[in-house]
Amino acid sequence: MDALDALINRVSAPRLIEPAPTAEQREHLFKAALRAPDHGQLRPWRFLTVEGDARHALGELFAEAIASKYPDADEETLTKARNMPLRAPLLILVIARIQEHPKVPAQEQVLAAGCAAHGILLAAYAQGIGAVWRTGELSYDQVVNSGLGLADNEQVIGYLYLGTPQRDLRVSPPVNVDEYVSGWVGKAQG
Structure with a gap:
């Protein structure tokens, strides 16, 4: 596959199986x-x-975080949290490491980590x-961050779920580029 094909046609695959x-x-x-x-090659x-089995451990960490944040969470909610990491055979957690520079x-460093993802x-x-990129409240949870061993200058910016697509990938509908691109001709007059 050539680079332009990947850039133009990539779609998320939310239903993933082994291998x-x-x-x-x-x-x-x-x-x-x-x-x-990567400005500054940081x-x-x-x-x-x-x-x-680490997926089960991550699921337990997710359930712990939900129970900590929502003490009245029912068992169905906790089970859903436990099962989240089981939706794919491999998860890659993308972590931004913010450095003083x-x-x-900091914002530029987070964007660079997003580009890496x-x-x-x-x-x-x-x-x-x-593959599919997921976030949600557990991406920003202190219980999860602590359980993952993140340093104070680190943050999860996404959980990438990877595996074999369970079904054929959908074809992304064409997008009209003109709806998102315009020329700038100088400072706006107010």
Whole structure:
């Protein structure tokens, strides 16, 4: 698959089954991530892989976080949290590592980590691997962050779920570029 095809046609694959990406495919995923734009070459990211029984441990951590935030959460809600990591054979947690820098603000570092995550998604699509980027309140939860061993300068920016698509990928509808692009001709007059 050529690069433009991956960039233009990539879609999320929310229903994923075994097998997970191979070691060779993972190498390509992470090499693509490491090519993200990176002002100052700070490498303001790191990745955690979660698979096998570790997915159950992550599910327990999610349930703990929900129970901590919502003491009245019912068993159905806690079970749903426990099952979240079981939706794919491999999860890659993308973590932004914010560093003090005189020329690279925190927001730019988070954006760079987001570009690294997008690189993984594009490389997955190019290799025929199904992938979807999920966030939600557990991405920003202190109980989860602590359980993952995140430092004070780190934050989860997404959970990438990867595996074999359970069904054929949908075809993304065409988008009219003109609806999102315009020319600027100078300072607005107020």
